[in-house]
Amino acid sequence: MPAAAGGQVSGAARATRLVETVLRCYPAxxxxxxxxxxxxxxxxxxxxxxxxxxxxxxxxxxAAREWFTPRPGRRLSTLACALLVAVGSLGVSAGVLASxxxxxxxxxxxGYRFVHCRPGPSEPVPGVxxxxxxxxxxxxxxxxxxxx
Amino acid sequence: MAVxxxxxxxxxxxxxxxxxxxxxILISLADGPKHGYALIQDIKELAGVELGPGTLYGALDxxxxxxxxxxxxxxxRRHPYRIxxxxxxxxxxxLDSLERVSAAGRLRLRLGGI
Numbered sequence: 001m002p003a004a005a006g007g008q009v010s011g012a013a014r015a016t017r018l019v020e021t022v023l024r025c026y027p028a029x030x031x032x033x034x035x036x037x038x039x040x041x042x043x044x045x046x047x048x049x050x051x052x053x054x055x056x057x058x059x060x061x062x063a064a065r066e067w068f069t070p071r072p073g074r075r076l077s078t079l080a081c082a083l084l085v086a087v088g089s090l091g092v093s094a095g096v097l098a099s100x101x102x103x104x105x106x107x108x109x110x111g112y113r114f115v116h117c118r119p120g121p122s123e124p125v126p127g128v129x130x131x132x133x134x135x136x137x138x139x140x141x142x143x144x145x146x147x148x
Numbered sequence: 149m150a151v152x153x154x155x156x157x158x159x160x161x162x163x164x165x166x167x168x169x170x171x172x173i174l175i176s177l178a179d180g181p182k183h184g185y186a187l188i189q190d191i192k193e194l195a196g197v198e199l200g201p202g203t204l205y206g207a208l209d210x211x212x213x214x215x216x217x218x219x220x221x222x223x224x225r226r227h228p229y230r231i232x233x234x235x236x237x238x239x240x241x242x243l244d245s246l247e248r249v250s251a252a253g254r255l256r257l258r259l260g261g262i
Contacts, residue, residue: 030205034227037222037226037227038205040226041201042201044185045185054200055201058200058201060202061200061202062201062205062206065206066209
């Protein structure tokens, strides 16, 4: 039994540590305001049987929202840093994508010049007036049921 | 904040865009102040919705910034929150609006024979 009790204690301690680590992700202003209360609320929820992982995840999502929600008091440099990180990660993704484009372009390099059309449905489409003697076609590019 | 009217800016539904969590928090606070844990328990009982603690604090901050709730002095480590007069007025306008939409929906279901 003492071993089981010890396991429970270490499990609870681990859960508490996890939540405390996640709470450090919040801005200092938020931690000063809600930090103690948030830790106590997490302890109560864990005691009630809520998994520590889901509590930590909820706080992590809350911390991300807190950082990325513009506030009047937030320093411009903080926002600029967050924006730079976002732009940087987008740039890396774009670079990876760009490196694969020439290979694809060699195969279909005139594919983007024309709007591809396919025959539209035979039944009338609301809002689209068919021209006399002209088959109705729908633009692949537009894709909104527009006639070509 | 004037939200008591029905038309124009004064009567606009300020809760339309704040999210479900904020509305549930205001409903929970309508019968008296509560702290975070009590809010989560009450909302679970009232609406069957389990608010995550991160969502709760995000919504509380938003409502406080809008002047719809107030934080009372801390009791031990917990801050109880209470609904303000503009918060109660905003909640009334929002619930009226939901009631109108709900009535229209039921009427249309009846007319449609579904």
